[in-house]
Amino acid sequence: MAINIKGIHHVAIICSDYRRSLTFYTEKLGLTLLAENYREARDSYKADLGIGDQYIVELFSFPDPPARPSRPEAQGLRHLALAVSDIEEVIASLIDKGVVCEAIRIDEFTGRKFTFTVDPDGLPIEFYET
Secondary structure, three states: OOOOOOOOOOEEEEEOOHHHHHHHHHHHOOOEEEEEEEEHHHOEEEEEEEEOOEEEEEEEEOOOOOOOOOOOOOOOOOOEEEEEOOHHHHHHHHHHOOOOOOOOEEOOOOOOEEEEEEOOOOOEEEEEEO
């Protein structure tokens, strides 16, 4: 029997500095803060972030989380990719907010434009023009 997967529900990210990452994802990338909770038993904050009303990212804080390699070619989750309509417009907006972006690349298979930046912990974020 096949598994009936309907889509991706969310991506979870553990931050080294929760408030800095929350500011980055909401103020620089424009994600919406849908909910924020403090879990006393874990000494952990959890923010639910969305694109519009669509729940997409969970940000977590934990005391002293271990570092993890996050370059695009490291094992594990490679990057978070966000679909955009106009890559040049996105890059200009991010640069205005002090966010550094790589040069635009072209997907060799689709011909579509994309670029990368990183979040405050170095997690690669891709913007892919659709």
